[in-house]
Structures are given as C-alpha cells and as structure tokens.
Amino acid sequence: MQDHPLRRWLNHLIKKKGQAVLVKALARRDRRRILRHFLALDRDDRLLRFGSVLPDEQVEAYVAKLDFSKDIVLGVVNGRFQLVGVGHLAFTSREAHPDSIHYTDKEKVAEFGVSVSRSARGQGVGTRLFERAAIHCRNSDVDTLYMQCLSSNRTMMHIAKKAGMEIRREYGEADAHLHLPPPSPGSVLAEALEEQFAKIDYTVKANARAAVKWFRPKR
Numbered sequence: 001m002q003d004h005p006l007r008r009w010l011n012h013l014i015k016k017k018g019q020a021v022l023v024k025a026l027a028r029r030d031r032r033r034i035l036r037h038f039l040a041l042d043r044d045d046r047l048l049r050f051g052s053v054l055p056d057e058q059v060e061a062y063v064a065k066l067d068f069s070k071d072i073v074l075g076v077v078n079g080r081f082q083l084v085g086v087g088h089l090a091f092t093s094r095e096a097h098p099d100s101i102h103y104t105d106k107e108k109v110a111e112f113g114v115s116v117s118r119s120a121r122g123q124g125v126g127t128r129l130f131e132r133a134a135i136h137c138r139n140s141d142v143d144t145l146y147m148q149c150l151s152s153n154r155t156m157m158h159i160a161k162k163a164g165m166e167i168r169r170e171y172g173e174a175d176a177h178l179h180l181p182p183p184s185p186g187s188v189l190a191e192a193l194e195e196q197f198a199k200i201d202y203t204v205k206a207n208a209r210a211a212v213k214w215f216r217p218k219r
Helices: 005-019 028-039 043-050 056-064 098-102 125-139 154-163 185-215
Strands: 072-077 083-093 108-116 144-150 166-170 173-179
Touching: 005 125, 005 185, 028 056, 028 072, 028 083, 043 108, 043 144, 072 125, 072 185, 083 125, 108 125, 108 154, 125 144, 125 154, 125 185, 144 154, 154 166, 154 173
Parallel strands: 108 144
Antiparallel strands: 072 083, 083 108, 144 173, 166 173
C-alpha cells in the first residue's frame, strides 16, 4: 500500500471545501476552553472519554495537569470559536505497555484519547483528530500508537477499525494499537501545512468572535 499523507490531506481539504475539519495544536492559553469542552460532556460522554464518570472537580484536576511541553493536545474549533473536539496525545515509555516489545524497539510509544461534542458528531472530527495524532507520532519517530476505550464506544471502535488498528477486547474494554511507518517528506509537509491552515482559521474565528462581542449592544 502506497503512503501519500500529503495527497490524502489535500484531497480532504478540496472535497470539504469551506467545511474542512482543521486540527490545531493547542497551548496553555487554551486550557480554559479545553475545560469548558470537557465540563460540557454529559454523563455518558464522560464515561466513554475517561472510562468512568468523572465529577467536575476531577475533570478540572485532569485539565490542570495537562503538560503542553510534554504531550500534544489537539483541537477542532467551530464557527462560534468553541472547541468541539479535543484529542490528547500522551507519550510514555515502552515499559508502560509490556506487550509493546513485540511491536517496536523505540523507547517511547504514544497513547491517544479523544472527545467530540454532540453538536459536531458525524462530521469526521474524531477521525481527523486521530489522523493528526498519528502523523505527529510518525514525524516524532514514534511508531506505535495505542488507544484504550470501552468496547461500547462505537465511535472509537469505528476510528480504530478504519485506521487498521489491531484491537484486543477484554472485560468490556478494548486496547487497540497501530504500527506507523517512518516519517517521510510528505508526512512532514502535511502536518506543517495543516497546522498553518488551522492557525489561520483559528485566528479568523477568534477575531470574528471578538468583533461580535465588541459590537454587541450593552445591556
């Protein structure tokens, strides 16, 4: 199977036209927006995202501990400048997954978790977040990507199967992993271009949001 990450990304951009799902790397300044996204998840969605129904204070603690210098947090912003999708790509040692000795000789592996707001379901947001996480792993010389979730999480199962991940189910949970090819000029360029497009999109939406607030009649 030929590897054309840049062509795939460009095809996605062309086909979707103005409705393309653009994924941007988030930073510390986005922490409050990330928290709002997670707090808006209902009981069922928190169960699917975290594996248990976390109360608000534990969600707040999770967001407060996000290390943007170590991990990668990815986001998709809608037209109202709201985060409708968040992906967390965490890098861990190979020893954290004992079975990884069968898949990689690299020192690090990656784990991915994703959540999508109900308003953005069915638009490919989760898939695009996963694809961006996978290509970042490739370009960071990490060749094994893990995804753990409940077996009942149909969205994550769909993403895993679509990506060709090897899935193992046990006690109601699913552990999926994907072996990634090494970086290529196309994968590096695809990630760089998407980040630039997403930054422009993010800035335009942020300025539009600020303008609406500025011109809104004061009560």
